Amino acid sequence: MKTIIEPFRIKTVEPIKMTTPEVRRRLIEAAGYNLFKLPAEDVLIDLLTDSGTSAMSAAQWGALMQGDESYAGARSWYRFERAVKNVFGFEHVIPTHQGRAAERILFGVMVKPGHVVPSNTHFDTTRANIEFAGGRAVDLPSPSAKDPAARLPFKGNMDTAALERLIAEVGPEKIPVIMLTVTNNSGGGQPVSMANIREVAAIAHAHGIPFYIDACRFAENAYFIKLREPGYDAKTPLEIAREMFSYADGATMSAKKDAFANIGGFLTTNDDELAAAERDLLILTEGFPTYGGLAGRDLEAIAVGLEEVLEEDYLHYRTVSTAHVADGLEAAGVPVMLPAGGHAVYLDAKRFLPHVPPLEYPGQALAVELYIEGGIRGVEIGTVMFGKNPHTGEERPAAWELVRLAIPRRVYTQSHMDYVIEATAQLYRRREEIGGMRIVQEPKFLRHFSAEFEWIEG
Numbered sequence: 001m002k003t004i005i006e007p008f009r010i011k012t013v014e015p016i017k018m019t020t021p022e023v024r025r026r027l028i029e030a031a032g033y034n035l036f037k038l039p040a041e042d043v044l045i046d047l048l049t050d051s052g053t054s055a056m057s058a059a060q061w062g063a064l065m066q067g068d069e070s071y072a073g074a075r076s077w078y079r080f081e082r083a084v085k086n087v088f089g090f091e092h093v094i095p096t097h098q099g100r101a102a103e104r105i106l107f108g109v110m111v112k113p114g115h116v117v118p119s120n121t122h123f124d125t126t127r128a129n130i131e132f133a134g135g136r137a138v139d140l141p142s143p144s145a146k147d148p149a150a151r152l153p154f155k156g157n158m159d160t161a162a163l164e165r166l167i168a169e170v171g172p173e174k175i176p177v178i179m180l181t182v183t184n185n186s187g188g189g190q191p192v193s194m195a196n197i198r199e200v201a202a203i204a205h206a207h208g209i210p211f212y213i214d215a216c217r218f219a220e221n222a223y224f225i226k227l228r229e230p231g232y233d234a235k236t237p238l239e240i241a242r243e244m245f246s247y248a249d250g251a252t253m254s255a256k257k258d259a260f261a262n263i264g265g266f267l268t269t270n271d272d273e274l275a276a277a278e279r280d281l282l283i284l285t286e287g288f289p290t291y292g293g294l295a296g297r298d299l300e301a302i303a304v305g306l307e308e309v310l311e312e313d314y315l316h317y318r319t320v321s322t323a324h325v326a327d328g329l330e331a332a333g334v335p336v337m338l339p340a341g342g343h344a345v346y347l348d349a350k351r352f353l354p355h356v357p358p359l360e361y362p363g364q365a366l367a368v369e370l371y372i373e374g375g376i377r378g379v380e381i382g383t384v385m386f387g388k389n390p391h392t393g394e395e396r397p398a399a400w401e402l403v404r405l406a407i408p409r410r411v412y413t414q415s416h417m418d419y420v421i422e423a424t425a426q427l428y429r430r431r432e433e434i435g436g437m438r439i440v441q442e443p444k445f446l447r448h449f450s451a452e453f454e455w456i457e458g
């Protein structure tokens, strides 16, 4: 069957304001050709991020009304703690307002200047928090991730031989923690296999190094293991998730991803001493340990979301609908990263616009034109985002020129996604008309959020 049946009905709707390419051309020009500066109202299909953009279920909205807003020991806290322990299985649960707050607290306690923290690929806030604590964040992606078109099952894996080399080179005493991001967000949303999780854990523990999972998309990762790794097809996503976490010493989580919440996160660990130090920091910057920067009602929504996200019908729909976009684009000849990850589809701007050199920002030009063409908002992941060294001011082409189309959970239907495929294919047919861009003004750090651009004439 070609039609995806979304495993939900729609009870509340949010109107989308229709616009034309002419209107959008004016709007994006007024925004300095930066999609972050567009009012969301002027976007038809918003694929900027899957973070905090999920549609909540009737059960979550119902739970919200049961939020207990007591400062200490609220009923909602106990419900949240039970839900987290049920999936993750660690002794201590520390609620935070977002994933990055969990990272800030974890690395604030564990990382000292001169330390090195390896990962398959660090997410940008993870990297920034390690660097803020004086450490060095090292990415060790599997060599299989290098070819964007290779249909391999676990391109999110860590290169364990490179991990062994790094440990030998810097010494285990310099490595306070080894991280593994599931799925590998910055590496194309690709999953990590159970075998790789087990192997990374064994290496970490052989050297006495704690092993933590960045668990933002743990449910999508668990489902990919069920589909693709021998021995797991009869297991439930919950059983697989529990096994993933059983090899780790702790995890950080953004509830804005695989917990269907609009805000929230947590840190969880088995280490009593560490947890005590983390709670001290939590009180300083987030809040009392039984709410940690969240309202009681947010804790309720996360507790329900953690159960719903592991439902097989949902995970089937989630992975099938993301693959539907990647496969549809591929069938139309549009260059995309394959196979599809869990939460996003990545257009390969290098192959989409081969006539635009990297320092004329093909990813940005493609993202802008996709907005004009179809009102679709994606995000450039390429030389605009990663090309400039803020300390030296030097600019170099990034390894990738991608446009990420992140898919919010339970928000868009198959016809929305078919429209995305159509509009992108239409743009591809007139790709030769698309030229390069230059930056007219930019800040020193994280320039992609606020830089302004113009077209290069010709």
Ligand SMILES: *Cc1c(COP(=O)(O)O)cnc(C)c1O
Pocket: 051, 098, 099, 100, 101, 123, 125, 126, 181, 185, 214, 216, 253, 254, 255, 256, 257, 264, 265
């Ligand atoms: C989103 C994300 C984070 C940070 O979470 P926030 O809730 O946005 O602070 C960390 N790691 C990964 C892999 C993420 O996708």
